[in-house]
Amino acid sequence: MIQTAQSGDTVKVHYSGRFESGEIFDSSAGAQPFEFELGCGQIIPGFENAILGMQTGAKKTVTIGHEEGYGEHDENLVFIMPITDLPDDLTPHIGMQLQLVDQEEHMLPAVITEILDDSITLDANHPLAGVTLVFDIERIEIVSKLILTT
Numbered sequence: 001m002i003q004t005a006q007s008g009d010t011v012k013v014h015y016s017g018r019f020e021s022g023e024i025f026d027s028s029a030g031a032q033p034f035e036f037e038l039g040c041g042q043i044i045p046g047f048e049n050a051i052l053g054m055q056t057g058a059k060k061t062v063t064i065g066h067e068e069g070y071g072e073h074d075e076n077l078v079f080i081m082p083i084t085d086l087p088d089d090l091t092p093h094i095g096m097q098l099q100l101v102d103q104e105e106h107m108l109p110a111v112i113t114e115i116l117d118d119s120i121t122l123d124a125n126h127p128l129a130g131v132t133l134v135f136d137i138e139r140i141e142i143v144s145k146l147i148l149t150t
Helices: 045-051
Strands: 008-020 023-028 033-039 060-063 078-082 097-101 107-115 120-122 133-144
Touching: 045 060, 045 107, 045 133
Parallel strands: none
Antiparallel strands: 008 023, 008 033, 008 133, 060 133, 078 120, 097 107, 107 120
């Protein structure tokens, strides 16, 4: 019996993610297959939708726009902060990741994108926000299959 991946299934896949330019940003090559449960929101919607209905051993390439990826780049998540607000022992540099705390005390990772004499610019968007992604996917197996009984 041929099994196709459905919401609620735990599946294993190998994948390679790249930008439209061809530059690879992530891959499971040489590692264990990526295992996750479909329909639980553990991964970006476009990747999950690509797996739904795939059979074991099937391969496909999908292009995922930012709408089904990491969303739009949100300018409201870009902050300018006085450099004097940084701890005295911290030497900021472009690309440095800092942990911000929002008003509800949630941790918010942000990357320094600009340093001026008196301020720094922080971007709390996901690094892949606003980016179109291309994935080569191979469905390896269904680890556990959702079985509905009445």
